[in-house]
Every structure is written in C-alpha cells, then in structure tokens.
Amino acid sequence: DAKTTQPNSMESNEEEPVHLPCNHSTISGTDYIHWYRQLPSQGPEYVIHGLTSNVNNRMASLAIAEDRKSSTLILHRATLRDAAVYYCIPRASGTYKYIFGTGTRLKVLA
C-alpha cells in the first residue's frame, strides 16, 4: 500500500482557490489516486480520482505530477461548506479497500 503525506491543516479565505497537496512517492504504476473528504459529523464523501491525466469534475480538479509521486486537489472557489478533512488515497487495482491516512483539515475563513 502506498504511503501518503499531507499537511495536517490548511486555511483558505472564502471564494478563493485552494490547493491541497499530497505526496505518494511509493505509488505503483497502476494505482489510481482518489480524493475523499469528510465533513463534520458525516461519512467520507468522494471528491475525484485519476490515474495520470489531470481530471476535472463539478466539485474539484485533480492535478497529477508527471512522475505520479504527488498530486494536488484544487478547489476553485472555496466555500464555508468545503471545510472538511481531505484525504488522498492511492488505490491499487484489485484491492478491496480504501486506506485513509491522517488527511488535511481545511478551514475556510469567511
């Protein structure tokens, strides 16, 4: 299982972009990079995932480094509702688990 390193916490002002980094230097070539978030008192929620190319969806963008050893989750305009713990999860093909690390607690300031 690939190890991940994320900042413990980050702050952002409302309506500004947020870049949440994740290092996963031991990732294998077939591991997808997933991002989940957990809002207070809720279960984890899927945000986005990708393999090599950058990915966009309605919630966020995912930028993956060319060597795949790191990735960045981009929230284009943070809102108060985006305050959560964000987890980056490299997931190996054929496994039946999502391994959560300690994540990054994002605080959004009004």
Next chain:
Amino acid sequence: DTAVSQTPKYLVTQMGNDKSIKCEQNLGHDTMYWYKQDSKKFLKIMFSYNNKELIINETVPNRFSPKSPDKAHLNLHINSLELGDSAVYFCASSATVTNTEAFFGQGTRLTVV
C-alpha cells in the same frame, strides 16, 4: 433515497453487552465495507465483502462478526462490548470494478459505558 443507510445512528450500551449495527445499500454494488473511526478521527478498515464473501479482515477481534445476508446488506454484530469499542462505525459500498467511487453511510456512534 439514501444510498448507504446505517441503523442505528447512535448506540449507547453497557460493557459486556452484545449489539448489532445494520447497513443497507441501494446502489446495486457488489462490495461492502465496515470502517471504524476512533476518537482521534483515524479511519481504519475492518472488513470488506464482495458478493457476500469475506475478502478482508484487518485483524479485527473475533468479537466482531460481520454478516452479509445478501449483496445489499452487511451487518456488524459485536459481542461482549468493551470500552475500547467506542467509536463511530461507517459502512460503505462500491462497485466491484476497481477505481470507482465508494459511498459511505452517515455512521453509527457507539458508546460503551
């Protein structure tokens, strides 16, 4: 309709009791999971099931016994509850095809007194 639903949402019980948590998903997924989130907020996988078969048991004490009566349900029974079992338990499901998203329930907060 809630995709992954767990009952009960809160459970307070005494040490030594036996309790169950139920989980149901209406997404047609083949794989279901149980996770435990302790007081330090660390999320740890306990079990995963695929098509009603146990795939992963992450060295969970055998007081914990999951049961999957069908693909849509994965229940968790806990015998002889201990103080250290107090945590939030999350059920989740995903399609068998790798690299699809998982859906999590809202959690069951278990407090053992």
